[in-house]
Amino acid sequence: xxxxxQSPQFLSIQExxxxxxxxxxxSVFSSLQWYRQEPGEGPVLLVTVVTGGEVKKLKRLTFQFGxxxxxxxxxxxxxxxxxxxxxxCAGPTSGTYKYIFGTGTRLKVLA
Amino acid sequence: xxxxxxxxxxxxxxxxxxxxxxxxxxxxxxTLYWYRQILGQGPELLVQFQDESVVxxxxxxxDRFSAERLKGVDSTLKIQPAELGDSAMYLCASSLRLAxxxxxxxxxxxxxxxx
Numbered sequence: 001x002x003x004x005x006q007s008p009q010f011l012s013i014q015e016x017x018x019x020x021x022x023x024x025x026x027s028v029f030s031s032l033q034w035y036r037q038e039p040g041e042g043p044v045l046l047v048t049v050v051t052g053g054e055v056k057k058l059k060r061l062t063f064q065f066g067x068x069x070x071x072x073x074x075x076x077x078x079x080x081x082x083x084x085x086x087x088x089c090a091g092p093t094s095g096t097y098k099y100i101f102g103t104g105t106r107l108k109v110l111a
Numbered sequence: 112x113x114x115x116x117x118x119x120x121x122x123x124x125x126x127x128x129x130x131x132x133x134x135x136x137x138x139x140x141x142t143l144y145w146y147r148q149i150l151g152q153g154p155e156l157l158v159q160f161q162d163e164s165v166v167x168x169x170x171x172x173x174d175r176f177s178a179e180r181l182k183g184v185d186s187t188l189k190i191q192p193a194e195l196g197d198s199a200m201y202l203c204a205s206s207l208r209l210a211x212x213x214x215x216x217x218x219x220x221x222x223x224x225x226x
Contacts, residue, residue, distance in 0.1 A: 031212045042115075042202050042217035043154070050212055088153050092213060098167060099144070099215065101153035 136205030
């Protein structure tokens with residue numbers, strides 16, 4: 001069974017702190033997407049990473065795809081209350097069309 | 112910006128009743144997905160369409176769930192009869208393959224409550 005495990009599962013921090021969320025698998029992925037989901041809404045795409053070792057920046061968010069394309073990380077600098085939400089990684093395993101989602105990281109940023 | 116549309120946004124029903132959800136994907140997206148999401152967890156794929164054909168419904172409880180995408184555009188997911196355990200968020204997504212990469216875009220979801 002192909003799994004995407006995210007850690008930590010829950011994270012509560014103060015505004016202005018930095019944090020990193022991890023997404024790990026034993027399988028190789030052809031690409032990985034990161035989504036943020038707010039309560040009662042659908043996931044919103046943040047970024048797609050494709051190349052092993054790739055780093056992408058979206059304002060205060062930095063995404064990295066592992067060299068072997070089995071893991072990814074999301075780093076948030078100077079977190080703000082608006083960053084609060086459920087962060088999900090997802091992607092198709094290499095050679096398949098089947099998308100799998102990570103277990104999710106629920107982030108709460110306190111003002 | 113084009114979006115995936117879903118309706119209704121909320122549905123409350125009693126167990127043993129029938130419910131149906133509708134999804135209109137982003138124009139030009141050939142692949143359409145239906146997911147079920149339990150609160151606090153990641154989405155679980157129920158069914159995936161490529162145009163009008165089902166390519167994966169291995170996790171769809173076929174005794175009570177059905178899905179169709181007759182003209183390869185919009186899609187309907189039906190539950191009959193609904194059970195208490197079906198209470199969840201039902202998400203629709205569509206994707207377009209560009210340069211070998213499939214990226215999914217999600218609709219706002221339908222929150223189902225079964226009483």
